[in-house]
Amino acid sequence: MRRILYGALAVSLLAGSAWADGEVNIYSSRHYDTDDALYTDFEEQTGITVNRIEDSADKLIERMRAEGELSSADIVLTVDISRIARADEAGLLQPLASEEIADLVPDNLHAANDNWVGITTRARLIFYDKNTVSEPPQTYQELADPKYEGMICTRSSSNVYMQSLLASIIAHDGEEAGKAWAAGVLNNLAREPEGGDTDQLRALVSGECQIALSNHYYYARAFRQEVSGLTENLDQIGNVFPNQETTGTHINISAIGVAKNAPNADNARTFIQYLFTPSAQKLITDGSDEYPVLAEVPAADAVQAMGDFKRDEINLLEIAAQANRAQEIYNEVGYK
Numbered sequence: 001m002r003r004i005l006y007g008a009l010a011v012s013l014l015a016g017s018a019w020a021d022g023e024v025n026i027y028s029s030r031h032y033d034t035d036d037a038l039y040t041d042f043e044e045q046t047g048i049t050v051n052r053i054e055d056s057a058d059k060l061i062e063r064m065r066a067e068g069e070l071s072s073a074d075i076v077l078t079v080d081i082s083r084i085a086r087a088d089e090a091g092l093l094q095p096l097a098s099e100e101i102a103d104l105v106p107d108n109l110h111a112a113n114d115n116w117v118g119i120t121t122r123a124r125l126i127f128y129d130k131n132t133v134s135e136p137p138q139t140y141q142e143l144a145d146p147k148y149e150g151m152i153c154t155r156s157s158s159n160v161y162m163q164s165l166l167a168s169i170i171a172h173d174g175e176e177a178g179k180a181w182a183a184g185v186l187n188n189l190a191r192e193p194e195g196g197d198t199d200q201l202r203a204l205v206s207g208e209c210q211i212a213l214s215n216h217y218y219y220a221r222a223f224r225q226e227v228s229g230l231t232e233n234l235d236q237i238g239n240v241f242p243n244q245e246t247t248g249t250h251i252n253i254s255a256i257g258v259a260k261n262a263p264n265a266d267n268a269r270t271f272i273q274y275l276f277t278p279s280a281q282k283l284i285t286d287g288s289d290e291y292p293v294l295a296e297v298p299a300a301d302a303v304q305a306m307g308d309f310k311r312d313e314i315n316l317l318e319i320a321a322q323a324n325r326a327q328e329i330y331n332e333v334g335y336k
């Protein structure tokens, strides 16, 4: 993404004072190639060069800790509340300090200490094989019902999506209910937990299981582009937005924060501000099939086609607070 410096300077002379040159260093753990379009658009609009360092969230956090005050990180961009909360607990972030963002984003998606904010949301859904399941579970809790014994596929409990879902059940129903749930779902598994979300959907097609958990966008993506083992059989798969009569469907975020020792803190804030413009929201979510945080921006067509739903509006910090306990519970019941 780095441009030749004199190129940027030449354009900056043309654009006059509106052209804020310089750069911004984004430490990102997002795995969506389509974010490229977003960075290019930002560079074209502002003249700020985007340098991207990509790695797993754990490795980026470790790297920032090691770099300390000399860290070149301006922005931390990650998926899932538990990871951005971990970065914040490690003292790696500073306040966003944007009244506009505070106004635009609901409180449950924005840190109480202002150190991070959700830029997009994702929903964790129940999917099922329409050919064999006439009464799919309507709640996460029902996944533990013995009537679904031997029917369910999930990924491993070491995955943050699994941890945050259990953390949300603990936050709503208490620890004991959370443990009973994990043991119940474990008992209903069709096979050992394995693979990513797309693999759970593929397992519905192959007949390995009849009910699966996946984030919504892995399903939506298969309408937009060829996903082998999935796209040609989408008709077979039904989706349920869980807990519509109760707490609402579990929501998570892609989250962003300004790094504590950001060398280009102003540019970091300019970038984050940009993410909350309607066109940027559209760019990110058209590529990733996530939900925009701005209410006026429509989701991608395939996502809209999945239907409207009631969201769980629990404050994500309450979920983050249970993340470690969730992993312990999975370990205690022997959920791989």
Ligand code: FE
Pocket: 215
């Ligand atoms: Fe994902």
